[in-house]
Amino acid sequence: MTGDTRQTVAVMGSGTMGSGIAATFARHGFQTRLYDVQAEQLEKAKDAFAFVCKTLIGGGFMTEADAETARANLTYTLDLNEALAGVDFVAETVPEKLEIKQAVFKQVEPLVSDEVIIASNTSGIPITTLAEVCQRPNRVIGMHWSNPPHLIPVIEVIRGRQTDDATTETTKQVVERLGMIPAVVDKDVPGFVENRILYAIMREALHLLDEGVASAEAIDTIAKWGIGYKLAVIGPLELLDVAGLDIYTSVAAYLNPDLSCETGVSATVADKVAAGKLGIKTQGGLFDYTPERIQELQQQRGKLLLASKKALTQA
Numbered sequence: 127m128t129g130d131t132r133q134t135v136a137v138m139g140s141g142t143m144g145s146g147i148a149a150t151f152a153r154h155g156f157q158t159r160l161y162d163v164q165a166e167q168l169e170k171a172k173d174a175f176a177f178v179c180k181t182l183i184g185g186g187f188m189t190e191a192d193a194e195t196a197r198a199n200l201t202y203t204l205d206l207n208e209a210l211a212g213v214d215f216v217a218e219t220v221p222e223k224l225e226i227k228q229a230v231f232k233q234v235e236p237l238v239s240d241e242v243i244i245a246s247n248t249s250g251i252p253i254t255t256l257a258e259v260c261q262r263p264n265r266v267i268g269m270h271w272s273n274p275p276h277l278i279p280v281i282e283v284i285r286g287r288q289t290d291d292a293t294t295e296t297t298k299q300v301v302e303r304l305g306m307i308p309a310v311v312d313k314d315v316p317g318f319v320e321n322r323i324l325y326a327i328m329r330e331a332l333h334l335l336d337e338g339v340a341s342a343e344a345i346d347t348i349a350k351w352g353i354g355y356k357l358a359v360i361g362p363l364e365l366l367d368v369a370g371l372d373i374y375t376s377v378a379a380y381l382n383p384d385l386s387c388e389t390g391v392s393a394t395v396a397d398k399v400a401a402g403k404l405g406i407k408t409q410g411g412l413f414d415y416t417p418e419r420i421q422e423l424q425q426q427r428g429k430l431l432l433a434s435k436k437a438l439t440q441a
């Protein structure tokens with residue numbers, strides 16, 4: 127699957143991620159078939175496509191004409207055979223449950239030709255485990271997008287124990303064709319790289335909140351405008367070199383033993399969950415929300431992410 131711009135992709139699952147992933151394939155010239163087992167999910171995906179286009183056009187990353195071309199490249203189907211007929215690449219993004227993913231893998235493999243790559247968007251289930259049900263585990267790989275998938279530039283490309291070099295190379299090329307940045311994860315560990323780092327940050331942020339060290343607002347402000355702002359420009363490992371490994375050694379000697387090593391869930395989160403406060407989906411979690419605030423946050427997030435991407439890529 128190299129060079130040619132007419133390739134066909136099946137995106138399996140049209141939820142939060144699948145709808146944005148399909149829109150991204152379609153807008154980069156792939157004939158894209160979005161498959162789901164629920165008709166209402168496919169209907170929602172059509173609204174999601176319109177939202178993706180509106181955001182990208184608003185940010186100057188897409189024209190109305192591009193949106194029309196993308197719309198023409200994207201078809202929606204409940205028919206598995208129709209979704210998979212003659213495809214060159216499969217992007218799986220069904221719920222994060224091993225049995226559902228493995229059932230999809232078992233359905234897909236006999237319906238596609240031997241060279242077709244099956245790429246999973248799992249957030250952290252080892253690729254090697256997913257591929258256990260496959261006849262061709264060498265063609266199975268992780269292709270982990272971040273949410274919102276049409277906006278976050280990096281995609282982790284995770285090698286299972288049996289994933290071969292050709293599969294890895296082709297998947298990297300597909301990511302590049304999508305205008306995204308591929309980063310290869312060589313070892314198939316739970317959570318891969320992105321979620322391990324993110325969960326380490328969230329564990330410490332929740333620990334600070336539980337301990338009353340600072341308010342939720344203050345913790346988020348420091349993380350966004352201190353750490354996040356800096357990390358968009360310099361990675362944590364390069365930052366260590368810039369700060370000096372001797373300084374790190376001195377600070378880590380007293381700080382590391384004091385950091386959270388909680389293996390369970392924070393007390394604050396446990397209490398909120400018990401009270402049915404799950405975040406924006408229940409209009410309340412660690413913060414309180416009105417429906418207007420939720421809409422504003424979603425629109426503002428897209429706008430700010432695109433503005434930062436423009437600033438970072440044009441600098």
Ligand SMILES: NC(=O)c1ccc[n+]([C@@H]2O[C@H](COP(=O)([O-])OP(=O)(O)OC[C@H]3O[C@@H](n4cnc5c(N)ncnc54)[C@H](O)[C@@H]3O)[C@@H](O)[C@H]2O)c1
Pocket residue numbers: 138139140141142143144161162163164167219220221222223226230247248249250271272273
């Ligand atoms: N939501 C996120 O922020 C996020 C970020 C990165 C990765 N992921 C991963 O992406 C995957 C999908 O997550 P999501 O949030 O989009 O889930 P979701 O629940 O929003 O969507 C899953 C979709 O899969 C469909 N589905 C269920 N069984 C199916 C089957 N057998 N065949 C085809 N479709 C089927 C469902 O109807 C639903 O539309 C998960 O592995 C998740 O861990 C999610």
